Amino acid sequence: MGVVEPFRDSALVERVVEALRSLSMPRSIRIMHVCGTHENSIARFGLRELLPSTIRVIAGPGCPVCVCPVEDIEMAMRLSLEKGVILATFGDMVRIPTPSGSLLDAKARGGDVRIVYSPFDALQLAERNPTEEVVFFSVGFETTACGVAAMILQGVPRNLSFLVSHRLIPPAMEFLLGVGDIRIDGFIIPGHVTTVMGLEEYRIFPEAYGMPVVSAGFEPVDVLTAILMIGRQIKDGKALCENAYRRAVKEAGNRKAKEAMAEVFTVSDAYWRGIGRLPRSGLILKGEYDRIDARKRFSIDLREPSLDLNPGCSCHLIMIGKIDPPSCPLFGRRCTPQTPYGPCMVSFDGTCNVWYRHRQG
Amino acid sequence: MCLAIPMKVKRIRDGSGIVEYRGVEREVSLLLLEDVREGDYILVHAGFAIGKIDEEAARETLDLIEDLFQEQSPYGTSGRRIGSGFDD
Ligand code: SF4
Numbered sequence: 001m002g003v004v005e006p007f008r009d010s011a012l013v014e015r016v017v018e019a020l021r022s023l024s025m026p027r028s029i030r031i032m033h034v035c036g037t038h039e040n041s042i043a044r045f046g047l048r049e050l051l052p053s054t055i056r057v058i059a060g061p062g063c064p065v066c067v068c069p070v071e072d073i074e075m076a077m078r079l080s081l082e083k084g085v086i087l088a089t090f091g092d093m094v095r096i097p098t099p100s101g102s103l104l105d106a107k108a109r110g111g112d113v114r115i116v117y118s119p120f121d122a123l124q125l126a127e128r129n130p131t132e133e134v135v136f137f138s139v140g141f142e143t144t145a146c147g148v149a150a151m152i153l154q155g156v157p158r159n160l161s162f163l164v165s166h167r168l169i170p171p172a173m174e175f176l177l178g179v180g181d182i183r184i185d186g187f188i189i190p191g192h193v194t195t196v197m198g199l200e201e202y203r204i205f206p207e208a209y210g211m212p213v214v215s216a217g218f219e220p221v222d223v224l225t226a227i228l229m230i231g232r233q234i235k236d237g238k239a240l241c242e243n244a245y246r247r248a249v250k251e252a253g254n255r256k257a258k259e260a261m262a263e264v265f266t267v268s269d270a271y272w273r274g275i276g277r278l279p280r281s282g283l284i285l286k287g288e289y290d291r292i293d294a295r296k297r298f299s300i301d302l303r304e305p306s307l308d309l310n311p312g313c314s315c316h317l318i319m320i321g322k323i324d325p326p327s328c329p330l331f332g333r334r335c336t337p338q339t340p341y342g343p344c345m346v347s348f349d350g351t352c353n354v355w356y357r358h359r360q361g
Numbered sequence: 362m363c364l365a366i367p368m369k370v371k372r373i374r375d376g377s378g379i380v381e382y383r384g385v386e387r388e389v390s391l392l393l394l395e396d397v398r399e400g401d402y403i404l405v406h407a408g409f410a411i412g413k414i415d416e417e418a419a420r421e422t423l424d425l426i427e428d429l430f431q432e433q434s435p436y437g438t439s440g441r442r443i444g445s446g447f448d449d
Pocket residue numbers: 312313314315318325328329330331332335336340341342343344345352
């Protein structure tokens with residue numbers, strides 16, 4: 001048996017859809033996912049069109065580069081321009097617009113900005129350029145943070161430091177439940193974040209909030225099954241933490257990855273672009289890693305950051321699932337993946353970008 | 362950044378896994394995993410293998426889905442806890 005094919009099998013997809021249709025929900029429900037990769041699967045396989053009209057799936061804040069604060073991007077730009085460092089980061093990060101430009105603009109103005117695929121590429125850059133300072137702008141959710149932590153634990157060259165901007169998923173979900181006017185009846189939780197972290201930290205959602213949560217993979221059968229499981233819970237008046245992605249997600253997660261993260265990082269309050277400051281939602285380097293913490297290594301006086309979003313961009317509403325991209329007047333006109341005006345249009349994980357690539361007609 | 366599709370480990374070289382993605386061989390760090398073997402399917406994120414596909418559990422999920430179909434009764438409440446049996 002292959003590891004992908006059974007979960008893409010059209011006969012099985014049809015049977016799950018049939019089960020969803022015969023669920024006959026007593027009321028309409030809204031299920032949120034918080035993962036850009038889920039939004040890509042949903043759009044790519046046209047899964048929304050298969051759902052009965054009583055079930056809506058909405059995208060939450062699942063794009064790490066979208067929620068990366070302007071303050072951090074501006075710091076990265078200034079590190080490259082004012083401190084002359086080689087600034088290395090992921091490809092979609094360099095194009096994220098801020099009211100004061102993007103990292104690509106900094107590059108055009110003479111900053112040495114490099115695109116890397118993995119944190120190890122930044123390490124190699126540092127090894128190959130021993131007389132230069134290299135800063136890795138480390139952005140991402142738990143899935144990225146664990147690799148960075150493991151790399152740091154192995155030891156990094158003296159000229160490599162980290163501008164850390166990692167965010168954690170569960171605090172964002174908790175925040176969304178407190179936002180009065182967004183209705184959420186259940187969460188599809190990200191399959192790869194839970195592959196790393198396990199399910200323990202998600203039990204609070206059924207237990208304290210009566211909110212069904214189901215971990216899902218990324219094939220059509222995975223996502224639809226998670227929706228079916230949430231629908232069943234709601235219909236049966238239950239709230240459970242369930243696992244629809246057992247081939248990857250284990251209850252305790254990835255022990256090595258969690259240990260590495262706990263060794264290197266400490267949890268702190270953190271700002272989410274377009275959303276605000278969320279308690280215990282970010283990771284910072286522990287004190288003993290001050291030497292490789294770019295925020296401490298380079299004295300960049302903090303200025304008041306620019307506006308969160310360019311005027312008129314509705315990413316703050318997109319990211320909390322309040323509106324869909326076509327409700328933004330700039331979508332597909334002023335703002336496209338070639339000319340992104342807001343952060344959600346840049347990354348493959350950004351909801352506006354996904355909707356643009358898969359738009360009808 | 363995150364690839365949804367598992368990748369097969371073709372070879373293991375100095376603690377790294379060699380996988381093939383879009384016809385190009387790539388090196389993936391295996392630092393975060395225990396006992397990976399050639400032929401295993403791994404989940405890769407930003408150059409790191411973050412998890413391994415458990416083929417046994419994949420079959421279980423397919424059985425679980427069949428159970429879900431069975432439980433679909435016109436009365437709705439089956440009372441069974443779905444998918445609560447984890448392997449560890
Ligand atoms: S379409 Fe562009 S401007 Fe509108 S919300 Fe999305 S990213 Fe912002």
